[in-house]
Amino acid sequence: MARYHIETYGCTSNRGESRHIEQALRDGGHHPADGPEDADVAILNTCTVVEKTERNMLTRAKELEAETADLIITGCMALAQGDEFREAGVDADVLHWDEVPQAAMNGECPTVTPDTDPVLDGTVGILPIARGCMSNCSYCITKFATGRIDSPPVEDNVRKARALVHAGAKEIRITGQDTGVYGWDTGDRKLPELLDRICDIEGDFRVRVGMANPGGIHGIQEELVDVFARNDKLYNFIHLPVQSGSDDVLEDMRRQHRVDKFVDIVETFDERLDYWTLSTDFIVGFPTETDEDHAMSMALMKEVRPEKINVTRFSKRPGTDAADMKGLGGTLKKERSKEMSSAKMDIVADAYEQMVGSVQEVLVVEEGTGDSVKCRDSAYRQIIVQNASEHGLEPGDFAEVEVTSHQTVYAFATPV
Incomplete structure (x- = not known):
């Protein structure tokens, strides 16, 4: 052994x-x-x-x-x-x-497939629904590792999700390189069907959808937002990486969307959901990004005001087409990153500030620092409850809390 x-x-x-x-x-x-x-x-x-x-x-x-x-x-x-x-x-x-x-195992024992038992991390179940993506982004090296999308049948993923729930999962995190293109290799976009089927599983649990590129979501956003609207088990959260506010840069990145498609998806969710979280990513300092392009990214971020924003400075990855492009200077990338990160903190802090005084139903997801627990509300926003043992709260519990304050990227609350 x-x-x-x-x-x-x-x-x-x-x-x-x-x-x-x-x-x-x-x-x-x-x-x-x-x-x-x-x-x-x-x-x-x-x-x-x-x-x-x-x-x-x-x-x-x-x-x-x-x-x-x-x-x-x-x-x-x-x-x-x-x-x-x-x-x-x-x-x-x-x-x-x-x-x-x-x-x-050195061939000592037969390899048992992971389907036999659920995969749990505490009360969180991680469910990779597919491998690979349908994109060919000029800067991405991960595609060489994962390849094109390979989607198991919906029923297979539902069976895995059911096993996770039966084993005690209170939060199921649906993951993949690009969840939005699940099913494309079989000729159909199956993410809405999969989410409906998982939410139909008996039990008290929540579901979070992992990263979905705008190119994979656009065209099914109406059907998808209907799934969010009718399923309370589904966190009103979507990770939609736009990467740039400039169509010229997006074309050079070989992204499968343009800014108008990204905005169209956001507006669709805004129209149907009163309270939800938009998470997005920006790459700062792509080799062809001009001052005007950067200004467009800043303007887009301030226009849609995502509640969660990841800002990454461009770095050349070996073997990618973008690695052969003449890069921007490190100082310029640093300045642009600093400007965007500063604006990001203001936007995110404003979102959490607006939560103060509200009452939210939360799921306790994991233990925090000291005697605290980390919780998620219906829009997957992070809420910290301190002195958790006094309130009898532990991972897997549901509770009603009142938001009392915030610390820019998360809120503090006390049980009602």
Whole structure:
């Protein structure tokens, strides 16, 4: 029997893959070690979204190699840039996610599929509904790891979701490289059907939809927002990364949408939902981004006022077309990032300020710092309840709370 150690970096999809790997190992009779130094095998599930992350992955791989008996590297960087580890002199097996359990078990036991048991992280169930995407963005290296969209049948995903609920999941996080294109490979857009089916499962739980690119959502936004409107189990939250407010930059990025499509989706949700959260992403300093393009991004952000905003400085990823473009200076990217991040904080703080005094039904998702718990309201906004033990609150509980104050990106509340 092997003792294993798993470290996971990156998005929720990566965490879901790690849970699948760990489930297969446990089904095979293997056990987690206290740390890499006590493990027979260490598994590093990597991310490679930006250059800084890539450097961190190489550093951590070298550290783990020295700390453990055997090292397996998987995840996006392993699949897209496996040679980087070899060139850095890291002695490890670089494998696809699906190959990890069998390699870690040395063929001693059959690999049990992750379908046999639900995958849980506390009271949170992570449900990857598909792998891959339908985009060909000029700056993205992850596509080399994940490939084109591969969508399992709706019934398969519903069965997995039901198993998670029966095992005690109170929050199901639907993940994927692009959830909006689920089903495209089979000739149909199936995300609305899947969400309806999952929300029909008996039980008291909530569902969060992971990242969906505007190009995949546009055209089904009316049908999709109807699903949100009629299902209380579904958080009124959508992660819709626009990346730029300039159509010229979006074209150079090879994004499958333009600004008007993004705005159209936002307006559709605004018309149907009184209280919801828009999460979006901006890439600052793309090689062809002019001062005017940056101003357009700033204007768009201030126009739609997302309640959650991720700002990322462009970094060249090896093997991508954008890596061959003449880049902007680091100082200019830093200035633009600083300007956008400052505006972002004002917008997000205003959204949380408007919540003060309101009463919200929340789900306690996880423990916080000290005697506090982290909760999510119906729009997936983070609310902290302090002195949780005094109120008898723990992960998995539902409660009514009154928002008393905020700290820019989250609110504080007390039970009613």
